[in-house]
Amino acid sequence: MKKGYKLECFLVTGSQFYSEEELKDGLTEYASLASTLGFNVLGQQIFNLKKINPSTYYGKGQLESIKRKASLLNCRYVFFNEEISPSQFKNIQKLLTKKIVIFDRTGIILEIFKNNAKTKESKYQVELASLQYMLPRLTRQWTHLERQMGGVGTRGGPGEKQIEIDRRLIRNKITKLRKELVVIKKNREVQSAGRxxxxxxxxxxxxxxxxxxxxxxxxxxxxxxxxxxxxxxxxxxxxxxxxxxxxxxxxxxxxxxxxxxxxxxxxxxxxxxxxxxxxxxxxxxxxxxxxxxxxxxxxxxxxxxxxxxxxxxxxxxxxxxxxxxxxxxxxxxxxxxxxxxxxxxxxxxxxxxxxxxxxxxxxxxKDFISRTIVLKHDKSSLLKNIYRMFQVDSRDDGYKFIRIKVRGRKEDFNFIDKLIET
Ligand SMILES: Nc1nc2c(ncn2[C@@H]2O[C@H](COP(=O)(O)OP(=O)(O)OP(=O)(O)O)[C@@H](O)[C@H]2O)c(=O)[nH]1
Ligand SMILES: [Mg+2]
CATH class of the missing domain: 3.40.50.300 (P-loop containing nucleotide triphosphate hydrolases)
Structure with missing residues (x-):
């Protein structure tokens, strides 16, 4: 969202599959998404579409009326409560002109996620989803992207179109994020292994x-x-x-x-x-x-x-x-x-x-059975598995045997019994 503009929006929805009431309910929820982003909703419009226009989603006349209403309300942001395809997005933007900033449902949810991500993992997850969303929607965002991705020196050979360079940068970043997320996931698994x-x-x-x-x-x-x-x-x-x-x-x-x-x-x-x-x-x-x-x-x-x-x-x-x-x-x-x-x-x-x-x-x-596991001393190497797999209630180290009263999952008992027998 651009800073410096009033956070006021106009909500639009339309479908041939849902009733007017369902679309209205949908907009009520969409309004809470808008307010989570700090926006005031100035108005809304529901269209019962006969069919979806493949190139602009809504009809041309409908988009003209949205443009008029947004201009009357002096409202810069129009939020569509559907997922608009990349090419529809570009065509709608052309019709509504640059004065109006448009978002679709996915774009809005991604903005909220961007604002709320706190840890490295959730930030990377949201960034990955945003880049995947952005890739087919790329228009002329070169300068913006170049800044974001530390672009100096990343330019391709002469003659390569800016948009191609942008796409390449995004793809590289997606690959990098995926790799980093795998590492984060592994670390998380190591941390939770003791539990x-x-x-x-x-x-x-x-x-x-x-x-x-x-x-x-x-x-x-x-x-x-x-x-x-x-x-x-x-x-x-x-x-x-x-x-x-x-x-x-x-x-x-x-x-x-x-x-x-x-x-x-x-x-x-x-x-x-x-x-x-x-x-x-x-x-x-x-x-x-x-x-x-x-x-x-x-x-x-x-x-x-x-x-x-x-x-x-x-x-x-x-x-x-x-x-x-x-x-x-x-x-x-x-x-x-x-x-x-x-x-x-x-x-x-x-x-x-x-x-x-x-x-x-x-x-x-129901799921956790209580049992006493009896171990000979020559099987004491299994103790670490037992402590990892079960909740240990008591332990008695006798002359011949170690008796451990534990609680755990049925399948874990089957597993440990096999190890004890072998
Ligand atoms: N009246 C009432 N409000 C509740 C109750 N439980 C939660 N809330 C309110 O509901 C709102 C959402 O609560 P959260 O616990 O953040 O809900 P959440 O499911 O974790 O939400 P997200 O993390 O945003 O998906 C807060 O304003 C809570 O104070 C309840 O038992 N009664
Ligand atoms: Mg929560």
Whole structure:
């Protein structure tokens, strides 16, 4: 976003597939994305398209009317709530002239992610997704790119067009970022290797559902960043918490999902979701204060996105958050009936959080068996594996045997039993 201009925007949406009501709901969510970026929404326009114009998405007359309205409102930014193809983007820009700055849905989400990325990993992930987005949309951004990428000396041979040079620079940068992300991922795996023995839960959900608030409520004292902004969290945070005096578990907070999340972003963030993939339990958090229709859409989006990342939902609990905001008793009983296995909590007001922890404990007890492993001294080299794989409750080093009382996953017992037998 260019500095120095008033942050005021005009929202546009149009489709032949959705009803006017659905498009309106979509714009309400899009307005919160705009306000997360610090924009005031001055106006909006919904088009029921008969068909999408292949070269400009909207019809020429429709674009003329957008241009007129934006000019009347003295509004420089027009945000389209769809993904506009690179060539449509260029043609729309030509029609609306340079006075108007346009963004599509992917562009807006990428801007928010850019603002909110904090760690090196999330910054690189967002940069990678942005460059992939930018590559086919490149027009005349040479000077900008040259500055960004330390361009002096990177120019190609004489006669090479600027745009080609830009593309080459971007491709090189993409390759470099991919390599650096692999290194970061490896380091992360090394760091988390020592945590193998604990039960792992992950929190996933639509953006702003209260994932970070729930992590804080479960772990206390609060330390994870909570804000009424979309995509406040872009980094996975894992924290340890104790359920009772004998049981510790790990819980991971994740990036929120949204409808039509750009695929390049999903792909870039996939590696941070490996923690979720390895989880023993997934908590799907839903903002219960939303309308029934939105709730059902949010649940579908979360399941769809997990599926898109090939994350299997083996063990999961559906958790409705913000129940302090559900004033309508009829809606509450509707939700309890429709989602009969779900748990209803308020992370902010600490309602039913202990009950949720008990349910997590049930999962731990179901999945984590208690057993005593008996080791002869000549097998003591296996102790390091045992400490890594299990929660050790007690150890008795006898004359003939070492007896270790542990808790762990069934498959880990099978694995260690084989090692003991051989
Ligand atoms: N009323 C109410 N508000 C809540 C509750 N839980 C969270 N919130 C509010 O909801 C907003 C979003 O909370 P977060 O915990 O940041 O949500 P998130 O899911 O981590 O959001 P992202 O990281 O942006 O995807 C904040 O303003 C919280 O204070 C709750 O139980 N009741
Ligand atoms: Mg968060």
């Amino acid at each position: 193998d023995n604990s039960f792992r839960a992950s929190i996933v959900g639509y953006t702003n559902a209260g994932k970070s608030s729930l992590l804080n409520a479960i772990c206390k004292p609060d330390s994870t960043y909570v804000e009424n902004k979309l995509f406040a969290t872009l980094d996975t945070t894992t924290r340890a918490f104790s359920i009772d005096k004998n049981t510790n578990a790990l819980i991971t907070d994740t990036v929120g999902f949204i409808k039509k999340l750009p695929h390049s972003l999903v792909a870039s963030f996939r590696s941070t979701f490996e923690e979720v993939d390895k989880s023993d339990l997934i908590l799907i958090i839903v903002d219960g204060s939303e309308s029934r229709k939105v709730i059902s859409e949010h649940i579908s989006t979360v399941k769809f996105t997990l599926d898109d990342m090939s994350i299997k939902l083996k063990n999961f609990i559906l958790v409705f958050n913000k129940i302090d905001q559900i004033k309508n008793k009829e809606k509450m009983s509707f939700l309890k009936k429709k989602y009969s296995d779900a748990i209803f909590v308020s992370a902010k007001e600490h309602i039913m959080v202990d009950y949720l922890k008990k349910q997590i404990l049930n999962f731990i007890n």
